[in-house]
Amino acid sequence: MGNKLMMKLVVGTEAMFFVSLIMAFVYFSFGPGFKAQLLQHLDTKTTGIFTALLLSSSFTYWRAESNYEQGRMGRLKLWLILTLALGIVFLFGQGSEYLKLLNAHVSISSSSFGTSFFTLTGFHGLHVFAGLVIIGIITCLTFLGDYDQGQSSIIQTIGIYWHFVDIVWAVVFLIVYVAPYFV
Amino acid sequence: MMKEGFLEVPEPEEPIPDLSLSSSQGILQWISSVDHKQLGIMYLWLSVLFLVIGGIEILLVRLQLAAPNNHFIAPEMYNQLFTMHGTTMIFFVLTPAIFGFATYLLPLMIGANDLAFPRLNAFSLWATFFGGGLLYFSFIAGGAPDAGWFNYAPLNQYNYSSSLGIDYYCSGLLFAGIGTVTASVNFIVTILKYRVSSMSLKQMPLFVWMILINSFLVLAAFPSLNAALIMLLLDRQLHAHFFSATSGGSAILWQHLFWLFGHPEVYILILPIFGIFSEVFPVYSRKPIFGYAFVIGSGIAIALLAFGVWVHHMFATGLGNTVNSFFAASSLLIGVPTGVKIFNWLATMHGGAVRFRVSMLFAIAFLVEFTIGGLSGVSFAVVPIDWQLTDTYYVVAHLHYVFIGGSLFGLFSGLFYWFPKMSGRMLDERLSRWFFWLMVVGFNLTFLVQHALGAMGMPRRVYTYPDLPGWGILNLISTIGGFLMAVSVALLIYILVKAIRSGEKASSDPWDANTLEWMTSSPPALQNFDRVVPVKSTRPYRDYKRPDDADWNRPNKYGNIDGK
Numbered sequence: 191m192g193n194k195l196m197m198k199l200v201v202g203t204e205a206m207f208f209v210s211l212i213m214a215f216v217y218f219s220f221g222p223g224f225k226a227q228l229l230q231h232l233d234t235k236t237t238g239i240f241t242a243l244l245l246s247s248s249f250t251y252w253r254a255e256s257n258y259e260q261g262r263m264g265r266l267k268l269w270l271i272l273t274l275a276l277g278i279v280f281l282f283g284q285g286s287e288y289l290k291l292l293n294a295h296v297s298i299s300s301s302s303f304g305t306s307f308f309t310l311t312g313f314h315g316l317h318v319f320a321g322l323v324i325i326g327i328i329t330c331l332t333f334l335g336d337y338d339q340g341q342s343s344i345i346q347t348i349g350i351y352w353h354f355v356d357i358v359w360a361v362v363f364l365i366v367y368v369a370p371y372f373v
Numbered sequence: 374m375m376k377e378g379f380l381e382v383p384e385p386e387e388p389i390p391d392l393s394l395s396s397s398q399g400i401l402q403w404i405s406s407v408d409h410k411q412l413g414i415m416y417l418w419l420s421v422l423f424l425v426i427g428g429i430e431i432l433l434v435r436l437q438l439a440a441p442n443n444h445f446i447a448p449e450m451y452n453q454l455f456t457m458h459g460t461t462m463i464f465f466v467l468t469p470a471i472f473g474f475a476t477y478l479l480p481l482m483i484g485a486n487d488l489a490f491p492r493l494n495a496f497s498l499w500a501t502f503f504g505g506g507l508l509y510f511s512f513i514a515g516g517a518p519d520a521g522w523f524n525y526a527p528l529n530q531y532n533y534s535s536s537l538g539i540d541y542y543c544s545g546l547l548f549a550g551i552g553t554v555t556a557s558v559n560f561i562v563t564i565l566k567y568r569v570s571s572m573s574l575k576q577m578p579l580f581v582w583m584i585l586i587n588s589f590l591v592l593a594a595f596p597s598l599n600a601a602l603i604m605l606l607l608d609r610q611l612h613a614h615f616f617s618a619t620s621g622g623s624a625i626l627w628q629h630l631f632w633l634f635g636h637p638e639v640y641i642l643i644l645p646i647f648g649i650f651s652e653v654f655p656v657y658s659r660k661p662i663f664g665y666a667f668v669i670g671s672g673i674a675i676a677l678l679a680f681g682v683w684v685h686h687m688f689a690t691g692l693g694n695t696v697n698s699f700f701a702a703s704s705l706l707i708g709v710p711t712g713v714k715i716f717n718w719l720a721t722m723h724g725g726a727v728r729f730r731v732s733m734l735f736a737i738a739f740l741v742e743f744t745i746g747g748l749s750g751v752s753f754a755v756v757p758i759d760w761q762l763t764d765t766y767y768v769v770a771h772l773h774y775v776f777i778g779g780s781l782f783g784l785f786s787g788l789f790y791w792f793p794k795m796s797g798r799m800l801d802e803r804l805s806r807w808f809f810w811l812m813v814v815g816f817n818l819t820f821l822v823q824h825a826l827g828a829m830g831m832p833r834r835v836y837t838y839p840d841l842p843g844w845g846i847l848n849l850i851s852t853i854g855g856f857l858m859a860v861s862v863a864l865l866i867y868i869l870v871k872a873i874r875s876g877e878k879a880s881s882d883p884w885d886a887n888t889l890e891w892m893t894s895s896p897p898a899l900q901n902f903d904r905v906v907p908v909k910s911t912r913p914y915r916d917y918k919r920p921d922d923a924d925w926n927r928p929n930k931y932g933n934i935d936g937k
Contacts (some may be wrong), residue, residue, distance in 0.1 A: 192489045199558045210600035210630055214615065221621055247427040279687040299612035303622035309607060311613075 193347045200357075201354040204276055204317070208358050211313060212365060215306040223254030225370055227303040231296050233287070234367045241363045244318070247276035251349055258345045261336060266345075269296040270329045273352070275320045284315050307366065317355045324348055382862045407491035410897060412498050413477025414795065415786075419502060422469035423540045424862065426509075427461035430454045432859055439852040441840035451836035452519035457508075459522030460542065463642070464549050466561055467507045467776065471645045472497070472556050475584045479560060479797065481897060482578045484569030484905040489562040497556035504549030509693035511541035518542035521834065524605075524807065526616035526624035531609050540609055543602040550595050550602070557588035564588075569889075570906040576890045579662060582669050583648025590676045594637035601630035623883065627689060632683035640679040643775065644672055645668055647714055648781030650736050653786050654718045657733035658725030662922070664717045665911055671710035671717075677801035678707045688759045697756045702753035711747060730884075732789035732804040735782045739812050742778025746771055764834075767825065773820045784864075785812070792869075795885045797895040798876030804868050811861035818854025822847045827892025 218224060254269035288308075291297070298308040328348060331337065337345065380765040432827055434454050437445045446454070476494060480487055488494045509515045516536030520528035529539050564585045565658040568577070575663055577585075605627070607613040614622040647668070654663045662668060670835060683691065684700035718740065729731065752758045762768065826847050831838060892914055893901055906917040908922035920926075 192566040196490070196558055196562050199561055199592060203554055203558075203596055207600055208598035210597045210633075211901065214600075214604065214626060214630075217623065217626060218621070298607065299614070300613045305607070305613040305615060305622070309604065309613070314605075337710055 191342075192242070194350065197347045197350040201350055205358070206227070208361075209312070211306075211310045212362070216328055216365065218302045219370075220307045221229070221302055223301070224303050227296070227301060228270075228307070228366075229302050231291055231294060231303075232307075235373075237283070237363070237367055238289060238308060240280050242357065243276050243283075244280040244359055245356055247273045248353050250276060251352050252340045255345055255349050258340070260336065261340050263332070265327070266337075267332055270332060273306050274322060274325055274329060277318055279317060281318055283316075284311065310362060310366065315353070315361055317358070321352050321355050325352065337360065397767050401733060407487075407495045408899070409480050409488050409491065409494060410795075410901075413475075413495050416469045416473025416476055416501070418773065419498075420473060423465040423469070423864065424507060425866075427458050427466055428738050428859055428862060430458040430461070432855060434458065435453045435852040435855040436907045437836065438838075439623045440849065441838055441845045443524070443837055446836075448836045449516075449519065452834075453512075453517040455834060456518050456521055456524075460518065461505075462776070463522060463638070464546060465501070465508070467642045467780050467784070468549070468553060469501055469588045471642065471780075472501075472782070473554070474787055474791070475560060475645060476556070476651070478791065478890060479563055479581060479584060480567070481794075481893065481901055482581050482888055483564065483567065483572060484889050484902060484908070485563065485567040487560050490559050491566055492572065493555055493559050493782050497552040497559065500552030500555070502550045503859075504545045504547070504552065506545075507541055507548060508545030510546075511538045512534075514538075514541065523635065525631075526605075526622075527618065527867065529605055529609075529627070530617050531556055538720050540606065543606045543609075547599060547602050550599050553591055557591040560584055561592075566605060569905050569908060572913075575666075576908050576911050576913070578648075578911070579651035579665070579668050580642040580645070580648035583644045583651070583672055586669075586672045586676050586679070587644040587648075590637050590641050590644065590679060593680065594634045594641065596634075598634035598638075600849055601627060602632070604630075605772070610687060624694075625687075628687050628690065629683070632686045633680075636683040636686065637679040638675075639775065640675055640822045643783075644675065646780050647672065649783050649787040649790075650718060651890065652886075653732055653736045653790050654721045656790070656884050657728045657730060657736070658722045659728075659885075660721055660725040662717065663720035663723075664713075667713055670718050671713040674710040675707060676876045678703060678710070678718075682707060685754055685759070688756050690764045701754050701756050705751060708747060708751050708754075715744060715786050730789070731800070731802065731809050732786045734806070734809050735786035735789065738809075739778060739782040739786065742774055742782065742816070743811075746774025746778050749774065762827055764832055765827035766823040766831045767831055769833050770820045770823035772845065773816075775825075777816055777820070785809075790884065792872070792892075793879030794890060794895050794897070796873055797879050798872045799879045800872045800876065804864065804871075808861050811857055813858030815854045815861055817857075819851050820854070820859060822850050822854075826851075882914075885918075887915045889914055892917075 219228070230343075243258060250269050250272040254266050257265040257269060291304075296304045296307075298304050325348060328337075328344060404414065406412060431454070433446060434451065435662035437443055437451060476488065476498075479485075504761065508518075514537050516538045518524065518534070518541065519536075520534055520539060524542060527533055564577070564581055580689075604615040608615050608622075609615065614620045616622050616624055616627045618624050620702070633760075651662055651668050680698060681703040684696060685704040688697050688700075718736075729737075749767070753762070753768070753771065789805065790798060826844065827833075829841075829843060830843055838848075879895045879896050881893065884891075889902075889905060889908075890897075892905065906913055910916055912924050916923035916925065
């Protein structure tokens with residue numbers, strides 16, 4: 191009782207956390223040289239592809255949830271594994287982007303662009319990572335038969351978190367990668 | 374069963390031992406506890422411990438300021454002491470005390486046997502505990518934080534404060550902040566999902582209502598502090614550029630993020646107190662609260678307004694007249710719902726059979742002191758006055774009138790009200806009155822004169838001052854008052870220990886109270902309730918005791934202003 195409510199509250203307070211980070215990014219983005227660096231170093235197309243993959247992991251998780259509600263354990267396992275795979279690919283994409291930036295000498299200490307970019311996307315990556323750990327655990331538990339009774343609210347509870355992480359990325363992607371081309 | 378070599382964690386089986394640490398299973402039972410009553414008590418002891426530490430720090434500061442041109446302590450140490458005093462009192466005294474009362478009382482007041490997530494509850498306590506430990510570890514690690522409790526940039530930057538103190542400030546407050554947020558989540562879920570089935574939201578005790586509102590306030594306010602602390606840690610440890618104005622960062626950003634948290638925080642420290650008073654005034658006046666719905670409504674209004682006023686801490690930073698005017702107006706507005714509450718309590722006393730027990734004395738003292746603090750607060754909302762008085766002792770006087778005259782007096786009021794329930798013992802009434810008068814006199818002696826000092830232009834946070842007319846004598850009075858308060862706190866601890874050791878046994882309902890927590894034994898059994906009376910009004914236990922005069926039986930169920 192109350193698990194889902196708890197997760198909604200946690201997600202609410204996390205949203206406020208990201209609002210602070212996003213505000214700092216937007217604030218700094220009006221500084222001199224910020225936009226030029228951003229446009230020079232960020233690859234919107236490649237990140238866009240990884241964004242699409244992350245957003246589709248919300249879809250796969252949603253399929254997992256509804257299969258669980260209908261008691262189809264086999265499909266539940268399949269969709270959970272797909273979700274995990276998509277999340278891991280996204281993190282891999284983020285890692286390779288970071289590597290590219292670091293090779294171009296853009297780091298957290300190089301400029302206010304580096305500072306706010308790495309902090310904002312890094313904290314989102316951390317949330318994706320935490321979500322993957324949690325989904326990894328429930329996937330293992332699914333294989334061990336913990337949810338066979340169909341009584342647990344845990345799959346939906348974790349779902350609230352995972353969909354939240356994806357929504358945050360949609361916002362971050364729009365603000366960091368897309369908006370500079372229009373503003 | 375248990376594997377060889379594993380330590381068997383004792384499950385609590387007997388009633389909670391009362392406030393002391395002694396139990397048949399020793400301290401391990403406390404450390405491993407997930408019982409909300411034990412955790413609540415540990416929160417309260419944690420706050421007493423830090424009250425003593427934070428108090429000693431400020432006594433040293435007051436000694437240094439007792440005379441002009443004094444050289445009792447070095448300036449570096451002075452900065453560390455006042456910084457640690459403020460940080461300790463806000464994050465490790467007032468906050469844990471409030472959360473201790475909430476943790477202890479919420480389930481009892483709503484007829485539940487525990488919080489929604491007992492283990493998360495234990496996590497919240499220990500996160501707060503380790504946060505405090507981390508903060509104080511900085512003394513050993515080469516120097517405590519020394520940039521004030523608000524830790525302004527650029528003072529918090531590495532080139533101004535190169536000891537590790539501020540890094541410990543960040544990590545300690547992060548820990549404690551996470552504990553506060555998780556506790557608030559726990560409270561909200563408990564209140565909304567675990568009330569006894571017959572209790573509607575409109576029948577909840579007002580303390581529970583204020584905790585509910587407060588918890589939402591915590592969830593909305595703390596993330597910006599946490600974000601700011603993380604950014605500062607990145608600045609200091611990984612050479613990021615958030616707050617350093619020389620390399621593209623912004624010092625004002627720190628102030629925005631900090632006060633976006635910090636202003637709601639001062640309401641986080643007062644809303645639950647309003648809840649405590651809304652329990653205390655009716656019981657000791659033998660009347661229902663006047664304007665139950667107004668108390669809730671004004672609480673919600675305060676919580677919402679709290680987020681629209683943070684810039685009034687920054688009037689002097691040069692943000693421009695438009696910004697200042699907007700935030701001046703919103704700051705003046707917040708006096709309205711607060712005033713509504715004051716009149717709710719005055720009207721509750723009006724015509725009642727008032728019993729002047731120590732708890733009620735603190736409640737009445739609060740009305741006076743908090744009103745003074747509120748009025749000096751309103752004077753800051755007027756921008757030109759703020760420009761004149763900001764960063765003087767007038768601010769120090771104001772904030773202590775609301776933090777001590779408001780929050781701390783409320784906590785004392787709650788302590789004297791609920792102590793018999795928590796410990797099963799009565800406090801020594803005569804000594805308690807001594808404590809009350811020493812505290813009130815000491816408090817006013819310390820801080821009333823600081824209004825004058827501030828108006829005379831004495832800046833805050835200076836470690837010494839020249840021998841200007843009046844400054845020396847007023848500071849001396851202030852220091853004497855501070856020591857009077859210290860004596861009173863020592864007396865309080867003596868009273869508490871004495872009562873726990875050998876106090877008179879308390880009945881389950883010594884004050885003839887109204888709410889469910891007084892139905893169970895004192896101290897409550899491990900399982901709070903076997904059964905609970907059906908809740909049909911805001912005073913369910915009174916209804917049960919006086920069925921002929923029950924609230925739900927009367928045509929005008931809340932009574933009229935002259936009381937029943």
